[in-house]
Amino acid sequence: MRRDVFQGIADPTRREILNMVAHRPLNMDTVAEHFDVSRTAIYKHIKILIECGLVDVKQQGRERYCEAKLQKLGEVSDWIDQYREFWETKLDALEKYINELQSKANTETKKKKNYGKQK
Amino acid sequence: MRRDVFQGIADPTRREILNMVAHRPLNMDTVAEHFDVSRTAIYKHIKILIECGLVDVKQQGRERYCEAKLQKLGEVSDWIDQYREFWETKLDALEKYINELQSKANTETKKKKNYGKQK
């Protein structure tokens, strides 16, 4: 099964768990008590968070403390950043494309993109 | 079914679709041809992207052009930003918690968080 950060944060319960343990490490049951689904259900969510590297577990006596490893969020952040200009300049894809066409027409540059209909 | 941006970008195929149409609007089949799964499978992905507001469709004759609406990525970006200090300062949750404890001990402030074991 696919286990990447994007999937890790896809579920709202998991984002809530992350938010809890981001502030301070918490043991399993403390996390679970915060939700109205079963303890086991929360364990499964935590397991997924562990598998995709967003949470780390430290044993302490019989308790297991979850702590957030938020560095992984950087992957998502980086992915988004490459598109930031598309929305922060208030241009949508179409406007941006038209701009590209116009500058191409003006400077007679050769094609760089390859998604076009090539038939 | 849940339809938010987090879920929209959870699937790698959908991220790839988004990347394609971010650069310029493309009609359905052009997008579909780029993948080795069936056209219908890609349509379903596009449908999800539409439902969570990341893609918009413009009819043009019998063709339907998908264009990216990347503003929605801002929601994810904002969510991540609230945790940025946790990883960019190179502190993990535990260190940060210890720091919090220390400053509390020093200034005798009252508790603000409520995730603690209150039993």
Place this chain on the structure above:
DNA sequence: TAATTGTGCAACCTTTTGGTTTCACAAATA
């Protein structure tokens, strides 16, 4: 007009997701 092209959708399938209840077990506590 006939054939092709771009699309939508229904029906169906398998795997994953998100949940449950139940049992087991070791550590801490009365």
Place this chain on the structure above:
DNA sequence: TATTTGTGAAACCAAAAGGTTGCACAATTA
């Protein structure tokens, strides 16, 4: 020692995700 507490895991379930094939149909093109 007996009980409570924190955890793990198995067995099971319904629904959602992600995929398929096949048909329908209107717009375009030969």
